[in-house]
Amino acid sequence: MRISVEQRLRRPRWLTVAVPFGSVVFAFLVAAVVLVATGHDPVSTYHQLFDAAFLEKQSIDQTLIVATPLAFMGLAAAAAFRMKLYNIGAEGQMYLGAITGAAAGLYLGGRGGPSAFVIAAMVVAGAAGGAGWALIPGVLRAFFRTNEILTSLLLNYVAGLILTYLIFESESYWRQTKGFNATVFPTGKPLPHSAVWPGWTLHVQGGTTIPLGAFFALLAAAVLWLLYKRTRFGFEAQVLGDSQRAARYAGVRMRRKILAVMAVSGAIAGLGGASQVGDFSHALDGDPNGLQKIGYGYTGIVVAALGRYNPFAAVLIAFLLGGLENAGNTLQGPSFPAGLVGVIQGIILFSALGGEILSRHRVRITRKSTHVTAAPARAPEPAA
Amino acid sequence: MREITKRFPGVVANDGVDFEAAGGEVHALLGENGAGKTTLSHILTGLYHADEGQIFLSGEPVAFQSPRDAIDAGVCMVHQHFRLVERFTVAENLVLGDRRGAGRRFRIDPRAVESQVRELGRRYHLPVDPHARIWQLSVGEQQRVEILNALYQDARVLILDEPTAVLTPEESETLFTTLREIAAEGRTVIFISHKLHEVKAVSDRVTVLRAGKVIATVRTTDATPQSLASLMIGHDVEATQRTARDLGGEGAVLEVRDVWADGDRGAPAVKGISLAVRAGEIVAVAGVAGNGQRELAETIAGVRPSTKGAIRVDGRLLKRGDVRAAFDAGIRYVPEDRLGTGVSPSLSLAMNLELRSYRESSLGPFLRLRRMRANAEKAIEEFDIRAPGPDVQAANLSGGNLQKVVIAREFSGEMKVLIAASPTRGLDVSAVATVHSYLLQAAGRGTAVLLLSEDLDEILALNDRIVVMYEGELSEVVDRESIEEIGLRMAGETPGSSDSA
């Protein structure tokens, strides 16, 4: 008996959805095994997870707090990965966006309610900060042919150090210097009221607020989609991601394209950073155990990959994975294993990767001795 | 080989093929591109598994699970695209495949291999420097390494796949001598080709394949080129012939003056080339692969920036390395790398048709998707492209259809200069004829055509003038009918001089 893998001629539509979905199911099954092996009850654990993510009071609120930055990170990753530009630096670009966004808020903000002008300024500043940070690996790639994976990633660590420095190790503009607590435990200066981003409150679950950033994320998704599907920019980006030689031949200006895509990706990440400050923390969070510990940027890659780099799928998946993370954070304690969330996310991504091959290829089991080939039996997508 | 059948999605490559070859003979496997010769040889060497059928060596049935088994059984192949590790030396490459005798030890000593390489090289007229790294060698020398590899393994059956594609006529002659010597030792040589005169020159017997089936096996002495041709193709085909045209004193449309360009490794690949092509003229550039033809084509098309010199179209100077400017000036380029360069593989047919002109056809920053589709449908009609629809991925099209897509795209707009690099490589006879007819059409409409090809037959059939490229430089052929002169120039020699390179 022989198993042969043949390439499909067309990619069936239904698999495009089935693969990510199946991956999630598979991941939960495998994680259940891990849980059992370490002495936890998977059913109750998952039950708790789901409750904490979506069902309990205020849970969607909490989920959105995680899902919003995650959506930005996912979009940032999707924007670049689609073109085979592996921008792993969304994390650092978010920090820079938070820094510049907070600066705009602190400088321009005043009393009174949320001001459209200030918020717009924060948006622009945040996007610019993220784009600028992303242009460092972009320039290195475009002009010096340096691999962007490592450079963007290493800059994440540098960005984190800058963030910590601004709050903990210096008397910077961002740092709260007044008040009693200031010298005891360093915190960021709170944003003035006009720089606080409003939300939209629904009467669900005892009052759920959808943050402004969430709307921005949706908007960014739409813009990204339009950009890639309908514009020359997107066309060129697609060709460049597909075949560099064809792109040269088509007259695509390679360097400019690389810089542009990195800038777009970084801008989205930076916008996510501004949203962090404007929507949630209302001050610059430089605590190494705060924003930097969560790893939104890396999870964003999972989000993007699961959504196969489609912007709208990324937002949806961000919401779902946000629920997962939120639940993980809420439940963390002796009865709920820390790190489980990362484990599940990793397995989801593994299965999505493995499932990819099924949409591109068909597995055929044939008997070698006889001349009859079995009907194209496909190995079932690894849901048990 | 008996009743060999091999199927791929969408095509039956080998259909009940019976093939046998004896020790001590040179047996040619003849067929046009796509007839199934390479597939058959890959089955014989263990690279593919046959769906049906059996293989016998010296009467014993054998089953090859992998190339390793085939090599161990003494079946070795010299491929069309060499299977050598570029960064290794010749000696290291030979050690790589070796499992018998001295090389079997855990620790290796390439120096012991070197003396053997020299010895073998001497014996079979295949001299090669064992210390040289593969990327430093010329294509002909690389082929010698492949053959040496097989002899080093003491191959009983040696298969060569289109070996003369990369050789000058003179080198081909030497190769034939070598092959006959190898066969005379009792080994079996299988020679795969689609060129009739070669098959006549070197083989003892010929098996003709067409569309996956064996048509006939004959003794070479009993066959004539015409009989072989009709067996191979199944009907009479008019070879494209260029009728002589009087181009009068028209000025050059494309003028290339002292152009230099660097290759991928940084060394100059195009060295001071000057060339002029008039409207309606076909200038054919002959030469063995790797002498700078690709780089020259890319430089004129603007894909590769020139380092020195000037390129002019209708007198206007073009900016270096500016693809868009070249395209706008009327230069059209059909690259030899169809799938990787000429077309963006995972994009749709419709999008590929716009690959060069999307800037003009778009509305501001936005693409006109509906118009693109409509144009694509028209092009599919007009150029008879066999495809399920405009949304099919380019990678799923056959070679011939892909080339039609490229041609459909390049022939749009005002085409003043057409650069066609190896346009018919790997295509079957009818596709070749179609492409040739397009080239002639273009010339007929007044386009200046620059045809770069490694296929001498194509060059001879389609030219108004012939130039030969060798090591980045051009020389003009005086007597266009003289294969001898062309061959000499391809090897870097000027006819009439008595010294050799």
Add this chain to the structure above:
Amino acid sequence: MNDSLLVVLIASGVAYGTPLLFAALGELLAERSGVLNLGVEGMMLVGAVMGFWTVERVHANTGLTLALAIVIAAVAGTVMATIHAFLVITLRANQIVSGLALTIFAGAVGLSSYLGNNLKLADVPAAHSFHTLLPKGMQNLPVVGPILFGQNILVYASWLCVIAVGLYLSRTRPGLNVRAVGESPAAADTMGINVTAYRYAHTLAGGAFAGIAGATITLAITPQWVDGITYGAGWIAIALVIFAFWRPELCLVGAYFFGALQALAPQLQARNISLGPTVLWSNSLPYVMTVLVLVVVSSGTARRRLGAPAALGVAYVREEH
């Protein structure tokens, strides 16, 4: 003299650089076979936590326990690498995304954290750890004392590994074969080399080395376990391989260089040397230097001749088309 900044820096550089060296050697082997494994950080973390766990749970004499810990760490790394290998070699998934997935899965908010917290390994000093090996007399020799003789056994083992890997690649048949697999898998396949087997073997070996690298941190350098204790060392190791032009001996030089950079910050602080925002500069120095080195290395034309295995990152399938 042995207390001078320079000597201490170099000696610390050797110590700190050892995990980098192990991880880089492992990644070098994987990449030589054509497989890019970005999951080094994750594999190191898992090796770190499992090595530490062994030391805490096994009650035997120090030598045996530590040896067992190293073995377990190597096994842990190998298991992680197997996931990546399967996805990338057999299923031909995208090597970059798969490596990142491994880092997420095994990394600081993933499996290593799960295991560490679940097994209650935090805030506990190591029950056993590696100490310097040679007698104090030798360690006090001027200059070479601290640098060469004042190291623990893992450091000496890493030197042996560098030699072994170097000899393996340049002088043995399997080494030649793996180089062929990484340069041109089609050629290797035709010559009868089992491309899949070689890629698996070397990717798994890479995992083993990464695991050992992680254990080096928790058992020798800071004998303690903390979530995410590698702080990006895995990424530097990957960059190291590029910096070293895929040659083991240069990995050693590079590892110690970056190790010294890591040692710079605490040393400056201890000596009250202040260069402005010292903490920021010296802490980010390893990362910034890595970037700079990468740029220099990538932009030269020397890259083409001395550079990456040609088939790195590309899945190989014997073409049946």
